[in-house]
Amino acid sequence: MEWASWSDFWDMGGYGLYVWGSYAVTAACILIEVILLRRSAFQTRRRLKRMQQWEET
Amino acid sequence: MPDDALLSVHDLACARGERLLFKDMNFSVGAGEMLLVQGGNGQGKTSLLRLLTGLARPEAGEIRWRGEPIRQCRDLFHAEMIYLGHANGVKDDLDPIENLRFAEGLQGRAFERERAIDLLQGLGLARCLDLPCRVLSFGQRRRVALSALLLADAKLWILDEPLTGLDVHAVALMEGLIRDHLASGGMAVATTHQALNLEGVRVQRLLVGNVAIPEMA
Amino acid sequence: MPDDALLSVHDLACARGERLLFKDMNFSVGAGEMLLVQGGNGQGKTSLLRLLTGLARPEAGEIRWRGEPIRQCRDLFHAEMIYLGHANGVKDDLDPIENLRFAEGLQGRAFERERAIDLLQGLGLARCLDLPCRVLSFGQRRRVALSALLLADAKLWILDEPLTGLDVHAVALMEGLIRDHLASGGMAVATTHQALNLEGVRVQRLLVGNVAIPEMA
Amino acid sequence: MNLYTYAAPAHFYQLAGRLIPWFAWSAGILAVAGLYIGFFVAPTDFQQSEAYRVIFIHVPAAWMGMFIYLVMAFWGAIGLAFNTRLSFMMVRALAPTGALFTFIALWTGALWGKPMWGAWWVWDARLTSTLLLLFLYVGIMALWAAIDDVKRGDRAGALLALIGSINVPIIYFSVQWWNTLHQGASVSLTKAPSMATIMLVGMLIMAFAAWFYSIAVAFARARSIILERERQTEWVKQILEN
Amino acid sequence: MGRFLLAVLRRDLTLAARRRGDWLIAQFFFVMVASLFPLGVGPEPNMLARIGPGVLWVAATLASLLSLSRLFADDHHDGSLEHMVLSPEPTVLLVLGKSLAHWLIYGIPLLLIAPVLGIQFNLSWEAILILEFSLLLGTPILSLLGGVGAALTLGLRGGGVLLTLLILPLYVPALIFGAGAVDGVLAGTGAEAHLSLLGAFLILTLLIAPWIAAAALRVSLE
Amino acid sequence: MGRFLLAVLRRDLTLAARRRGDWLIAQFFFVMVASLFPLGVGPEPNMLARIGPGVLWVAATLASLLSLSRLFADDHHDGSLEHMVLSPEPTVLLVLGKSLAHWLIYGIPLLLIAPVLGIQFNLSWEAILILEFSLLLGTPILSLLGGVGAALTLGLRGGGVLLTLLILPLYVPALIFGAGAVDGVLAGTGAEAHLSLLGAFLILTLLIAPWIAAAALRVSLE
Numbered sequence A: 001m002e003w004a005s006w007s008d009f010w011d012m013g014g015y016g017l018y019v020w021g022s023y024a025v026t027a028a029c030i031l032i033e034v035i036l037l038r039r040s041a042f043q044t045r046r047r048l049k050r051m052q053q054w055e056e057t
Numbered sequence B, C: 001m002p003d004d005a006l007l008s009v010h011d012l013a014c015a016r017g018e019r020l021l022f023k024d025m026n027f028s029v030g031a032g033e034m035l036l037v038q039g040g041n042g043q044g045k046t047s048l049l050r051l052l053t054g055l056a057r058p059e060a061g062e063i064r065w066r067g068e069p070i071r072q073c074r075d076l077f078h079a080e081m082i083y084l085g086h087a088n089g090v091k092d093d094l095d096p097i098e099n100l101r102f103a104e105g106l107q108g109r110a111f112e113r114e115r116a117i118d119l120l121q122g123l124g125l126a127r128c129l130d131l132p133c134r135v136l137s138f139g140q141r142r143r144v145a146l147s148a149l150l151l152a153d154a155k156l157w158i159l160d161e162p163l164t165g166l167d168v169h170a171v172a173l174m175e176g177l178i179r180d181h182l183a184s185g186g187m188a189v190a191t192t193h194q195a196l197n198l199e200g201v202r203v204q205r206l207l208v209g210n211v212a213i214p215e216m217a
Numbered sequence D: 001m002n003l004y005t006y007a008a009p010a011h012f013y014q015l016a017g018r019l020i021p022w023f024a025w026s027a028g029i030l031a032v033a034g035l036y037i038g039f040f041v042a043p044t045d046f047q048q049s050e051a052y053r054v055i056f057i058h059v060p061a062a063w064m065g066m067f068i069y070l071v072m073a074f075w076g077a078i079g080l081a082f083n084t085r086l087s088f089m090m091v092r093a094l095a096p097t098g099a100l101f102t103f104i105a106l107w108t109g110a111l112w113g114k115p116m117w118g119a120w121w122v123w124d125a126r127l128t129s130t131l132l133l134l135f136l137y138v139g140i141m142a143l144w145a146a147i148d149d150v151k152r153g154d155r156a157g158a159l160l161a162l163i164g165s166i167n168v169p170i171i172y173f174s175v176q177w178w179n180t181l182h183q184g185a186s187v188s189l190t191k192a193p194s195m196a197t198i199m200l201v202g203m204l205i206m207a208f209a210a211w212f213y214s215i216a217v218a219f220a221r222a223r224s225i226i227l228e229r230e231r232q233t234e235w236v237k238q239i240l241e242n
Numbered sequence E, F: 001m002g003r004f005l006l007a008v009l010r011r012d013l014t015l016a017a018r019r020r021g022d023w024l025i026a027q028f029f030f031v032m033v034a035s036l037f038p039l040g041v042g043p044e045p046n047m048l049a050r051i052g053p054g055v056l057w058v059a060a061t062l063a064s065l066l067s068l069s070r071l072f073a074d075d076h077h078d079g080s081l082e083h084m085v086l087s088p089e090p091t092v093l094l095v096l097g098k099s100l101a102h103w104l105i106y107g108i109p110l111l112l113i114a115p116v117l118g119i120q121f122n123l124s125w126e127a128i129l130i131l132e133f134s135l136l137l138g139t140p141i142l143s144l145l146g147g148v149g150a151a152l153t154l155g156l157r158g159g160g161v162l163l164t165l166l167i168l169p170l171y172v173p174a175l176i177f178g179a180g181a182v183d184g185v186l187a188g189t190g191a192e193a194h195l196s197l198l199g200a201f202l203i204l205t206l207l208i209a210p211w212i213a214a215a216a217l218r219v220s221l222e
């Protein structure tokens, strides 16, 4: 086991800012991409549905 | 002021480059009257119209609006006049409605959305309302320009070949619109190469240049 | 090859953006014959013509020239066809003669100066020969484009509203030119919103879209 | 022609729908495993202490950035050659993810560089060429944004990806050359930390995670593009019904 | 009058929003020009830090120069410029509105990007701060002077260009003061003097440029 | 075929001669960018000599990029591009001709101006010689790649800047080899290697770019 304690873990031997900075931004980016993707997929479906009904009428 | 000579032109001369297109031109147009500027290609119709709008400076002579030279009363004149040239003045990136909105805003007027939509639909653009004008057809773009003209409801219309690219239905529509405009005391100065049916309208014909034009209905 | 169906169209369909303009279109045009494409604004005339030139790809269907799909025989087809669209294809910075010279050169043909000058004069541009086209009037620029068309003497003319901006004399002239072209075994596909006098010509009318057009002379 | 049947959007839509969960889950699991190794198994690096742990995302991201661009070029070429709609859709579906990974590589690299070199940015060959790669991605997406006719956008983007992919190796090489010419450069990545095998393992696992993730995301994006474009067709109408 | 100015602004902003691509790209151009220099000049950090401010300022200048050329051209081309000039409102307002819009659209984003590039050229934090400041004062100058240039070059072919040649050098003072301010910080001689000169130059331009531009516009349209 | 290529060349050269203005401005732009630098960066001679080659190369790149956006745009606009594409001759020739014309019009003059600017940055004579040589090899690359960009961005607004965004990254190798060659001379490590690499890149571009550009042109006209 590498880490004596959690604080030790978060500190990353003084490089916490850089390491966690990297991981945080990466996580954020991926999260955002997934969310946007889900939203756009949902909206596309809804919009197409609406257009279809509109065309039928 | 005399209602029967709102727009008057005195000894007007126009030169483009070396060439003198016309000189000693005199006419006056009153409310409810239409001036039909005729002449062959390159005789100077467009040049004349640009003089009337004040965009170009006459070589000689003077143009008066309500008795004052238009250079003096620029703001008043521009508030009461609207010009449609060979170019449409339609923004390709905007859809028709947006085009009208900004056209209004730039004239310093408020924008009435419903009225604009009615106008566009009246001109048969119902299904193009949300398309960028880039994708519209030649005639459709011309129609957008015309609806901007109507929306402005100015007193004086200056139209340079308003019918280019319009189909027969649109031409008929346009004739009707001009009639109504004149009937309600408006004035129009227009050029066209196509036959224009204007019975029941006080039309004054002006031949620019020396190419005779066979009388058109 | 059968002389009576040089250009033939099979089950052609055209879509612009979301919109399907027409489908299952079939026709064929033979030598000495003219196809007059009619329809209201925005019905798809220009789109059809661009398909015929091969500039645009059809959504479905096929266009054949002398029996072969035009994609296969592109060079041959383009050598025998010439297109005049809404835009003139006239360079504003060049004078009419230079415009014709380069138009010829770009078709890979030699330039006959005298013939070009005759053509321009025939179209009433005698006094504009040495003016940059920028300063020419709307109709004069259209005339320059037409003379380029004539100079090319191609077999098939594809004309999109050739009459826009032309005065009555020029229109008459143009009618005559089309007649001669067809009489000498040429073919033409044209759109126009104006009445066109074509007696003594084998005309085939094609209505694009659903807007009926009142019969024109 | 069976190429079409393979590339038929309808089939692909169903197939992708079934595959996405698998890729997504395996990506998640691999990521957890990789991170566990990265943080709890891999030893402290003797010269960089803990800072090197950035590598577990940095390198996979950088690799994916480059790899996805090549894949785009591939699909683009297929599309141009056989005029298969699906391949163009794939190109469009891949671009944002590729750009994202490239950005992550830049970001993490920069964060890594600060402690290592005392500078956020150094004009090292890898850094520079990655930056240029990002420009290429942005270029393609900007082109799509500027073109509103779908067909034209597809073909234009494919052509750009094609010429870009021919160019990428040249860029990479030229930048390397440029960098070695100027000896003044304070550091060069060539003396990258000597990696213990366990680090390498963690890095590879993370690389696979990134790979599966990209596939899942690209498929998902492709599906909505398909719906968008095939909406006239019957099968889409049926799908939308329920 | 207020409405007119607002209309001009909204119109240009909407158009810009329609061409988001176009807009983003102008920003990217800035980034790329700035990034090209190290490739040409070489990667030595301290040397880059020396030339950094100059490079960034020149890049910013070029970036907004490019977009300026289209300030009136598009409208002139499709005829809407004539309509605007024919509106009852004074033309000066039109010009002012368009310059302002140009600054909002193309100037502001430069300010947001500059710090990142500053880091690339590893500038110190306060150097970056001053850089921001100088750009904040400098970019409007470019938009205003550019308005004059664009109006003069409108339509006119060969002749107009000579006039642009007269306009471009007017940018130079802004450039010198701006880059000078940052250099001042790096050299430790302080930046106040440069910045205040820059501010004065901005005010001067604001008072003069729109009128000249308006006049030029009318001339070009005749 | 030969005649066609010739016609394209003569046409573009004539047009350029008509708009001497646009032509002048590109050259002027080159001079301006190059001269802005000493202003932004400061006057130390040896520093300038160090960054000289890079600056000149970047300046040259930007200068000819400016004009590239209009490579097809004007013809597209007035409809003559359609006529050219509809000519029986292959489109590749058209593209090649136009790129070549662009190089003759905008590339060659840069070569003539560069030495003067080189002196400004007090480069040694052989450095200037190599600079000339590298530009001679480098500028055609830009014209060719630019053809692709111009065809892709045809008729899009802000095409100019978008084009820059698309083309510059592809152009980086030329920039590096070119500027590197001159640096090589200054550093005494010789320039042959760079120049030959530059030549190879030129040939590669010459073989590939026109075809892609032609395809792009057809796509854009659809």
Ligand code: HEM
Pocket: D055, D058, D059, D062, D063, D105, D106, D107, D108, D109, D110, D111, D112, D113, D114, D116, D126, D127, D128, D130, D131, D189, D192, D193
């Ligand atoms: C913005 C900054 C950076 C970028 C864009 C970047 C880019 C890249 C790229 C593209 C790769 C994969 C190249 C390959 O595997 O051939 C890579 C690998 C790597 N980078 Fe970075 N890098 C950056 C900063 C750093 C820093 C600061 C370090 C550490 C001091 C670093 C260490 C590494 C290591 C160790 C590898 C893997 C070694 C290998 O694959 O041979 N990078 N980086």
Ligand SMILES: Nc1ncnc2c1ncn2[C@@H]1O[C@H](COP(=O)(O)OP(=O)(O)OP(=O)(O)O)[C@@H](O)[C@H]1O
Pocket: B016, B017, B018, B019, B021, B039, B040, B041, B042, B043, B044, B045, B046, B047, B048, C128, C131, C135, C136, C137, C138, C139, C140, C165
């Ligand atoms: N710089 C110049 N030198 C010589 N003649 C010129 C110059 N500028 C314009 N012209 C001529 O002036 C005329 C311009 O006329 P204008 O555009 O008003 O014609 P128009 O009556 O509108 O024709 P159309 O019916 O074709 O629109 C043209 O005959 C043109 O040749």
Ligand SMILES: Nc1ncnc2c1ncn2[C@@H]1O[C@H](COP(=O)(O)OP(=O)(O)OP(=O)(O)O)[C@@H](O)[C@H]1O
Pocket: B128, B131, B135, B136, B137, B138, B139, B140, B165, C016, C017, C018, C019, C021, C039, C040, C041, C042, C043, C044, C045, C046, C047, C048
């Ligand atoms: N992207 C698009 N989305 C929807 N509709 C489009 C799109 N692009 C073009 N259209 C429509 O397609 C039609 C184009 O038709 P076209 O230009 O061929 O008309 P036309 O028959 O030539 O009309 P005109 O007589 O005015 O020239 C227009 O109705 C236009 O609204």
Ligand SMILES: [Mg+2]
Pocket: B045, B046, B047, B086, B160, C137, C138, C139
């Ligand atoms: Mg006219």
Ligand SMILES: [Mg+2]
Pocket: B137, B138, B139, C045, C046, C047, C086, C160
């Ligand atoms: Mg049409």
